[in-house]
Each structure stands twice: as C-alpha cells, then as structure tokens.
Amino acid sequence: MSSVGAMTSPTSGASAASKAPGVTSVDEVLALVRARGGRATASRRILLEVLFESSDHRSVEDLASDVQARAPEVHLSTIYRNLEELERLGVIAHTHLGHGPATYQLATSAHSHLVCECCGRRFEAPDELFAELARQASQRYGFSIDPRHFAILGRCANCVQEQEMASSGG
Numbered sequence: 001m002s003s004v005g006a007m008t009s010p011t012s013g014a015s016a017a018s019k020a021p022g023v024t025s026v027d028e029v030l031a032l033v034r035a036r037g038g039r040a041t042a043s044r045r046i047l048l049e050v051l052f053e054s055s056d057h058r059s060v061e062d063l064a065s066d067v068q069a070r071a072p073e074v075h076l077s078t079i080y081r082n083l084e085e086l087e088r089l090g091v092i093a094h095t096h097l098g099h100g101p102a103t104y105q106l107a108t109s110a111h112s113h114l115v116c117e118c119c120g121r122r123f124e125a126p127d128e129l130f131a132e133l134a135r136q137a138s139q140r141y142g143f144s145i146d147p148r149h150f151a152i153l154g155r156c157a158n159c160v161q162e163q164e165m166a167s168s169g170g
C-alpha cells in the first residue's frame with residue numbers, strides 16, 4: 001500500500017471497472033509499466049488515477065489541473081514527461097479530435113472517431129469501419145494505417161440534413 005493510494009477518491013474503483021474493459025485498476029496498469037521497464041512513481045500513479053476516472057478525453061491542460069488538484073507539488077514538466085514515458089511504454093495513447101489539443105486516454109480504451117465540423121458532435125467509430133481502407137492501404141502501398149490517431153472530420157447526419165433542407169427549401 002502506498003501513501004498516494006489513500007488520496008484517491010472512493011469512487012475511483014467503480015468508475016474504473018466501467019471505463020476500461022482491458023484493465024481493471026491503476027495497480028494493474030502500474031504493473032504493466034514495471035513489466036515494460038518503466039518506474040511506477042507516485043506522480044505517475046496520480047496521472048493514471050485521473051485518466052481512469054475521466055469520462056471523456058483529456059488534454060494535457062485538463063490532466064495537469066486534475067493532477068495538481070490532488071498533488072500541487074507535481075510540476076507541469078513532470079506531467080509532460082510522464083505522459084511521454086507512459087505513452088512510450090504503451091499504457092496510454094493520444095488522439096487528435098480536430099483542431100484542438102491532443103487528448104489522452106488509457107491505451108486499452110483507445111478508439112477511432114468521427115467528428116462533425118459543423119456542430120462538433122463526436123462519434124466513436126468501430127475498428128471494422130476502417131477494415132476495407134486498412135486492407136487496401138496495406139495491399140496497394142504496404143502501408144499500415146492507424147485510424148485511432150486522428151479523427152475523421154466531416155458532417156454528421158443532422159448537419160447534412162439541415163443543409164439539404166436549407167438548400168432545397170429556398
């Protein structure tokens with residue numbers, strides 16, 4: 001038992017289970033970090049706790065304010081270093097959802113997105129949506145696509161319909 005663990009909110013366990021089906025606890029992720037040659041430091045534990053409890057994608061700024069709310073002594077530079085190192089170890093991943101800053105999540109919850117440029121609505125896209133594209137890219141160019149890194153931008157069904165009505169209605 002570490003002293004940092006005592007600082008977690010009592011709800012962290014419950015939300016973790018529903019959040020990331022691949023891993024069930026921060027301890028499990030930290031075990032993975034150690035197994036891959038990384039160090040399970042107190043500041044990394046806090047960062048992972050914040051990611052576990054997040055219901056949405058978090059930018060570096062969001063994460064920094066959450067981490068510092070719990071442990072004000074953790075410097076921003078440490079948070080940046082931890083994000084970089086945890087990503088290198090493959091336990092967290094970042095994604096770009098449009099024009100905003102990159103957002104982070106646990107690698108086990110990583111997924112692809114469709115983002116509407118008109119209204120900003122965001123949809124999770126299943127991997128099989130990109131299966132044919134992945135096959136073609138690999139076959140023709142030997143290229144392995146990573147559809148989770150960047151969102152596909154466009155217009156959602158609502159916005160397409162609104163525009164059609166506006167143009168046909170006169």
Ligand SMILES: [Zn+2]
Pocket residue numbers: 094095096102149
């Ligand atoms: Zn990137």
Ligand SMILES: [Zn+2]
Pocket residue numbers: 116117118119120121155156157158159
């Ligand atoms: Zn839209």
Ligand SMILES: [Zn+2]
Pocket residue numbers: 057111113124
């Ligand atoms: Zn998402």
